[in-house]
Amino acid sequence: AVEQTLRSRRYKVERVDERDGAVYLFADRYSWAQLATFASHLSLILFMAGGIVSKLIGFSTFFQVGEGMTAPVFPVLHTDQMQVQNLKSVEGRDATGRIIDYHTDLVIYREGRAICRGKTTVNDPLPCAGYRFHQATYTGDGASLRVRDLNTGAVVYHEAPILSRQPAAPSPRVVVRDSTGGVLFDEFLVMAPLDDRKSVAWIPVAGMSRPLLATVYRASDIEPWRLSMVYLRDRANPEDKDFQVTLAEGETRPAANLHVSFSGLRGLPQLIVQGIPGIEPVALLQLAEEPNGASLLDLQNPTGREGDAARLPLRLNEPVVAGAYEYTYEGPRAYTGVLVKRDPGSWLIWVATTLLIGGLAVTFWVPRRRLWAKVTPERAILAGLAERTANLGDELQKLLDEASGAKDGNERERESVANR
Numbered sequence: 001a002v003e004q005t006l007r008s009r010r011y012k013v014e015r016v017d018e019r020d021g022a023v024y025l026f027a028d029r030y031s032w033a034q035l036a037t038f039a040s041h042l043s044l045i046l047f048m049a050g051g052i053v054s055k056l057i058g059f060s061t062f063f064q065v066g067e068g069m070t071a072p073v074f075p076v077l078h079t080d081q082m083q084v085q086n087l088k089s090v091e092g093r094d095a096t097g098r099i100i101d102y103h104t105d106l107v108i109y110r111e112g113r114a115i116c117r118g119k120t121t122v123n124d125p126l127p128c129a130g131y132r133f134h135q136a137t138y139t140g141d142g143a144s145l146r147v148r149d150l151n152t153g154a155v156v157y158h159e160a161p162i163l164s165r166q167p168a169a170p171s172p173r174v175v176v177r178d179s180t181g182g183v184l185f186d187e188f189l190v191m192a193p194l195d196d197r198k199s200v201a202w203i204p205v206a207g208m209s210r211p212l213l214a215t216v217y218r219a220s221d222i223e224p225w226r227l228s229m230v231y232l233r234d235r236a237n238p239e240d241k242d243f244q245v246t247l248a249e250g251e252t253r254p255a256a257n258l259h260v261s262f263s264g265l266r267g268l269p270q271l272i273v274q275g276i277p278g279i280e281p282v283a284l285l286q287l288a289e290e291p292n293g294a295s296l297l298d299l300q301n302p303t304g305r306e307g308d309a310a311r312l313p314l315r316l317n318e319p320v321v322a323g324a325y326e327y328t329y330e331g332p333r334a335y336t337g338v339l340v341k342r343d344p345g346s347w348l349i350w351v352a353t354t355l356l357i358g359g360l361a362v363t364f365w366v367p368r369r370r371l372w373a374k375v376t377p378e379r380a381i382l383a384g385l386a387e388r389t390a391n392l393g394d395e396l397q398k399l400l401d402e403a404s405g406a407k408d409g410n411e412r413e414r415e416s417v418a419n420r
Contacts, residue, residue, distance in 0.1 A: 137337030168267025
């Protein structure tokens with residue numbers, strides 16, 4: 001009865017000895033589970049092997065490429081040199097404007113011939129020639145600027161630099177109302193920086209003979225921005241009055257016969273660029289929006305060198321002539337950060353991960369059970385060895401209960417046969 005019960009529970013049963021009217025049994029279940037320990041330890045070795053292989057012969061590089069532009073995979077001459085062309089960078093949005101997708105359409109060239117074409121995302125890279133091309137970043141803050149020399153007609157500058165939001169240029173929203181509440185001015189300002197913590201702009205307000213001077217400033221990088229508005233009266237106009245007000249974001253204060261509001265603050269992408277003709281030695285680019293939502297590239301000369309263009313607000317595809325050059329803002333450019341990887345050790349890592357997870361699962365959920373039984377006509381004694389997760393004490397009691405029931409059933413069957 002004990003043997004029958006153990007075998008029904010998928011134990012492998014072996015009679016070890018018979019003496020003094022007792023039968024000694026050994027039973028084993030999930031004996032193969034002991035291999036899980038070897039699998040777990042082997043996984044650690046494979047993890048180290050995969051890391052060593054990836055370090056020695058693997059390859060990884062990162063670069064950014066704008067829409068319609070091409071960038072090389074290797075920064076120097078290389079026998080496997082490839083060119084990556086960004087056909088389109090997509091920031092997918094739903095009907096509510098929520099971002100739901102980033103992907104980029106790429107073409108990979110080698111020796112002037114397209115060898116791969118497809119879409120890449122963060123989790124679904126484009127495989128090509130043993131490499132994997134991941135989309136690692138996305139930014140829509142590139143700005144394409146073209147400069148033409150009017151004397152020769154040649155294009156002397158044509159770049160699309162990426163403007164940065166770290167740090168962003170402060171752009172306060174200023175609202176000016178008259179005494180009746182009518183709006184005289186309501187715009188986000190594009191400021192000219194004096195230093196890292198102070199920027200200024202002149203505001204022409206309808207009905208005022210002179211513009212207002214707006215200054216945003218803060219004493220330290222952790223303090224909020226404040227707005228100062230100053231007006232110096234026109235002495236030829238006796239009705240003009242000087243005033244100066246300082247506001248925190250969200251405040252409105254009276255100033256002479258006006259009401260001035262600091263209604264909001266946003267950050268504009270900005271970048272200091274060298275080499276733009278006519279604006280030397282450096283130019284400040286800020287990417288802004290006009291009140292109608294159109295894109296605007298503000299081009300400033302922060303050094304104020306005599307003879308150079310001081311400030312040019314460039315609207316989309318509207319050339320502006322300054323000095324001997326024509327400046328054209330061709331629109332924003334989306335950039336994709338591409339991570340190119342070749343990782344020959346990755347398959348070792350995946351094998352190691354499978355072995356580790358499998359080994360741990362077997363160790364914790366199907367631990368090996370070993371039982372020893374002494375069976376006499378009067379009683380059966382069981383002892384066992386297993387991991388704590390096996391709840392072996394309860395299992396032994398159930399085995400004994402089932403064996404007792406099987407024994408009684410066998411005796412009744414033998415009595416019935418004898419009677420027949």
